[in-house]
Structure formats: structure tokens, C-alpha cells
Amino acid sequence: MKNGKRNIFKGGLGQLTIPIVSICLLLLFNLIKGLITKDLSFFSIELVRNNFGNMVLSGNLISIINGASELAVLAMGMTLVTAACGGQDISVGAAAAIAGSMFVKVVKTGSSISGMKVLLAFLAACMIACLFAAFNGTLVAVFKIQPMIATLILYTCGRSIAYWINGGATPTVSSPIISGIGSFIPGVPIPTPVIIVVVMAIIFKLVFHFTSIELFTQSVGINGSAARLNGINSTFIKLLSFIILGVCVAVAGTIGVSRLGLINHETLLLDVEMDTILAVAIGGNSLGGGKFKISGSIIGAYVIQTLTITLYAMKVSSTDVKAFKAIVIIILVVIGSPVVKTWFGKFVGKYFKKNKQLAVKGAE
Amino acid sequence: MKKYLSLLLVGVLAVACMFTGCAGGGGKKGGAIKVGVVNNPPSESGYREANVKDMEAVFSAENGYELKTAYSLKNDEQLQAAQGFITEGVDYLLISAAETTGWDEVLKKAKEAGIKVYLFDRMIDVDTSLYEAAVVSDMAKEGDTAVQWLLSQNLPEYNVIHIQGAMGSDAQIGRTGALDAQFAAGTMNKVVQQTATWDEAEAKKIVETVINSGESFNVIYAENDGMAKGAVAALDEAGITHGVDGDVIVMGFDCNKWALRELLAGNWNYDGQCSPFQAQIISDLIKGNKTTSEKKIINEEKGFDAKTLTQSDIDTYGLGE
Missing domain, CATH: 3.40.50.2300 (Response regulator)
Incomplete structure (x- = not known):
């Protein structure tokens, strides 16, 4: 028992220690606050009938896992890019706006909206997102431009491109199929975006299980030239990581658009790139590339969303939200830093040693 | 060779000047009112898109106008465009500025050239004597x-x-x-x-x-x-x-x-x-269908x-x- 505890404190969960501890701290904070104010509504989950006659789950916890879906999907792809290239793609928000615009554009052609057309629209969104991802990837992998500089181009012009695709301000679509993607499928009480995240995570797991991409990506990220000397095509691996991120961007864009059946190129997934990078960092991944854990990034995304919803639930004034968010994130990141971790490990080690000594003394 | 080339260049320029001069004169003969519009680009928002369309519809050739437009989100580019319109010799200059500052010089030049200035949608920090009126939302x-x-x-x-x-x-x-x-x-x-x-x-x-x-x-x-x-x-x-x-x-x-x-x-x-529809009010003011003693005209908006x-x-x- 003691041993197990010590392992956790010493980083027995490995890389996942930081994100899991972070999310536990946030939930604990809400629990304590709930107990003090005798209002535990933060944790209540109810089954309600929505305006379309479906029984659906509702509650803050559902809002958190539902609201973080786009972020979680993007974080998965971003983790790969970070690991392979040692840098981040800051154009994911703009690229998602392009993918979302493409999705709406295809859905809106013709009169009726069928399942087939929605699928086609998603494929079109995937294609355009992968195209732009390949552009970013080529700049990074072939021309060896730093990822942040290379993706700065699309970050700057992406939303204008989305505007051109829209050809107007904010096109809207309404269809049961679209709301099925963005909110609930009739008869299923779980929000569809949550299901999509689970499916994406399973796909990643399967791909890593059956291919060597995970290993190759890590070796390219740790030392590209060494990997190349060992027969790994590092250019291809880097490009591949961007294209996988492209697919994630298309999925995130589609979810984002489907939530409200509206594409606003200016606000769709606004500032999401910074949150995504943060999710990867909170997930315990090195932003310098190398070893990575996708599960960490996913939990990182939920940490950020939990923080946002907590602040909303506390009715923190709108002008202060960002400042509070920053403070909490600084605390989480410092707690997760190697310096504090070693220090904490030593401290715990000492404490248990003392206890042991006491116990031994007691026995004598 | 170089000499001939430069001579040719000068010749071309001279001819070009004559042509533009003719075109300018022709416009005045036709009686069309020349309006230069400096605006934000329609891609800015749905509001701007409607605003630009409205301007184009009201200041059309059928209504007796000759419309010139320049769109930019940047103040310095807008200033250059306004300068250009003054040099070209428009009759009226309509401005929705990207920023509220930096317009003094250009508006003074417009006044010296006898060009009347109307502001729409956004105010500018200048002396009110430099423009005829501002049509804005409240x-x-x-x-x-x-x-x-x-x-x-x-x-x-x-x-x-x-x-x-x-x-x-x-x-x-x-x-x-x-x-x-x-x-x-x-x-x-x-x-x-x-x-x-x-x-x-x-x-x-x-x-x-x-x-x-x-x-x-x-x-x-x-x-x-x-x-x-x-x-x-x-x-x-x-x-x-x-x-x-x-x-x-x-x-x-x-x-x-x-x-x-x-x-x-x-x-x-x-x-x-x-409301992005300020063009009709300005057109009425230009044609004298409407007069105002106020410099700031609030565009009437409904709920x-x-x-x-x-x-x-x-x-x-x-x-x-």
C-alpha cells in the first residue's frame, strides 16, 4: 500500500501524473466549495427531455467533456506534431475554420441534406484540411523552417480563406443530421462529440498498436539524424504527423460547425491553438519533441475545460476570467515542472524514511 | 538605346495624361457626381458586406453618380487612397475610417481642393469644420x-x-x-x-x-x-x-x-x-433633398x-x- 502511494508521488503514473493530479485538484476544489456552500450542483448529472423530445444527459460534468471535444481532438494531432517536429502548429484554429467552411459549403449545395452528402462534405473538409496541413508539413519537414514560423502563414491568412469559401458573412445550415453530429443523436443520451472523441482515441490506439508510427515519431523527435541513419525517413514522418493533424482539424471543424449549424469564420474555434498547445503541455509532453503520450494531452484538454466551466460556475466576472485562468495554469505548470517534481519526490522520500526509522525505533 | 527608351516612356506618359484628362473632362460634361468612397473591406463582417453593397447600389450610374471605391483595414492605406481620390479630383469624399486619428492633413487638403467630405459609420477625431456631416449608428x-x-x-x-x-x-x-x-x-x-x-x-x-x-x-x-x-x-x-x-x-x-x-x-x-444603410441619407444630403444643421446624424435604427x-x-x- 505504502509502496503504491510512494510510486504515485514519485511519478508512478509516469507522464500522466501532472494531468491527472491537475484534474483531481480542480474537481477537489469544486467539491470543497460545494461542501462549504452546501450546494453540490456542480457534480449533479440529470437526464432531461430536450426540445426535440430526446432524453439527454445534462450537468456541468457533461458540459466539460462535451465542450472539450474539439480541443481533445486537436490535442491528439498536436501531440504527434510536437513529438515529431519539436514545435507546434499554431494554425489549427484558422485551418479548422477553413475545414468548417468547406463542410458547410458542400452541405449547402443543392436543396436537400442527406447523410451521404454530409459524409461527402466531411471528406471534402478532410481533403482541404490535409492539403493545408501538407503545405505546413512541407515547409517544416522539407524546408526545415521552424514550425511556429511556418504555420504563422496559415494562422494569418486562414480565416480570410475561410471567408472566401463562405462568400458571405455567416452561412447557416439546419438539419437533423447536422444537429446529430453537433449535439445529440435521437435515442442516445450521450453528446455525439464525446462519442467522436472516444472513436478518435480508439483509432489512434489501434494505429499505434498495429504500426510503428509511435516509435518512429519518438525517434525522429529525439534525434532526427540518428533516426535517419537508422533507416527512418524523418521527412516523411514529420509530414505524416502534420497530415494526421489535418484530419483532426477537419474533425474538430466539423464538430464546431455542427454544434450550432452556423459557420462564423471569425469566431469558430477562436484562440484554440493556444489552448491546444497548453493541453499538450499539461499532458506532460515535452514541447521540444520526443517521447509523448496522447492520453495525457486528452486529459490536458479536459483540465482546461474543467477550469473554464469552474470559473463560469463561480460567476467570475467576464473581465477577470482570463487572468484567473492564467493564474491557475501557472500554478499547475509549476507543480508539474521537473524541479518541483524532484523536490516533492525528495520531500516525500524523506518523510517516509523518517516514518520508517520511527517504526524501527518503536520496534526496538 | 537608353535615350530612346526614356523618350518613349515620356511620350507614353504624356499620351496617358492626355487621355485621363479627356476622361475627366468627359465625366464632368456628363454631369455625373464623382464620389470617392474609402471603406473597410466587405470581408470584415456581414455588416460591412451589406454596407458596401448599399453604397454601390445608391451611388450607381443610374442615380447620376460616378463611384470610385477603396477598401482597406489599415489606416495608412486608407489615407493614401483618400489622397489619391483628392488628386483625381472627386466631388465628394465618403470615409469610414479604420482608425480615428491621423486624418487632419488629408481632410484639410480635401477642403482646399473644394471636395466635400462625409463620414459614415465611424467618427474621426478632427475639427468638425473639416467635414459636412457624419452619419453614424448610436x-x-x-x-x-x-x-x-x-x-x-x-x-x-x-x-x-x-x-x-x-x-x-x-x-x-x-x-x-x-x-x-x-x-x-x-x-x-x-x-x-x-x-x-x-x-x-x-x-x-x-x-x-x-x-x-x-x-x-x-x-x-x-x-x-x-x-x-x-x-x-x-x-x-x-x-x-x-x-x-x-x-x-x-x-x-x-x-x-x-x-x-x-x-x-x-x-x-x-x-x-x-443599420449599415447610410448611403441614401448621404445621397439625399448631396443632392440637397435633405438639409441638416447637425454635424452628427444618427442613423435611425429599429428593433x-x-x-x-x-x-x-x-x-x-x-x-x-
């Missing part, structure tokens, strides 16, 4: 109109979720002011007041959190249409009725066509206009009630598609 009045409408609903109590736009923007400050006054006076209760920075998805999250907390509310005051749509999505998922005959009153701003259609369907209750809205209102006042 965001605070938009908020007032909306709040007066809300008060006229005579609800037994007002528990308001207030979703704000990007903090510090003109629209946010204006539309927040009137409601803040009600909160301060105690006629309405503030359930929550948060900014969603015009983001639809963020607005949905804010309303979701209120619903989850179990607090009761009966009004959603969103400072634009997109955020109102986000709020309504949250209500729909929680099974709360809204709109005409619903439990919650939904209010938006900007009068996008799709939003007005929501009103017509009875899903929302109110939509406040932010639409779902109960009285008609399809023709949507066609006339709706923005976008």
Missing part, C-alpha cells in the same frame, strides 16, 4: 431601444442572462450600458453577465453553466445574433422553451436574415438593428418584435442571406 440607443422593448413586456420579474460581445468594442459598450442601468436601478436582476467575445460556442457554454447551476432566468440578452443562437442551442438541449409563448425571452442584435427568420418562426422574441415582424421586413432590413 450603439447606446440600440441598447436603449432593446431595453425599452423588454420593459414593455411587463414581466412579473426580470432575471437576465447577459452575454456580452468583445469587451471594449463600441457595440459592446453601447448595448451593455442600457441594461447595466436597469441592473443598477434594481428593475432587473442580473443572473449572470459574461463576455463570449462574439463567439457562439462560448455563449452556449455560459448558458449551459447557468442551467446546470439550477438558477432560474427568463431573459437572454445576447449582444449579437450569433451568441443568441448559441444560447438557444443550450436551452434546446436542456428542454427549456423559448421565444413567443416560451419560458425564456431571447434577444439578439444585428438583424441577420437567418436571425430574423428565427423571429418569424417565433423561436426568438426580439432583434435590434445595427423588431417577433409578434409584428413580417417577411417584407426581413427582405428589406435583413443582412446576409
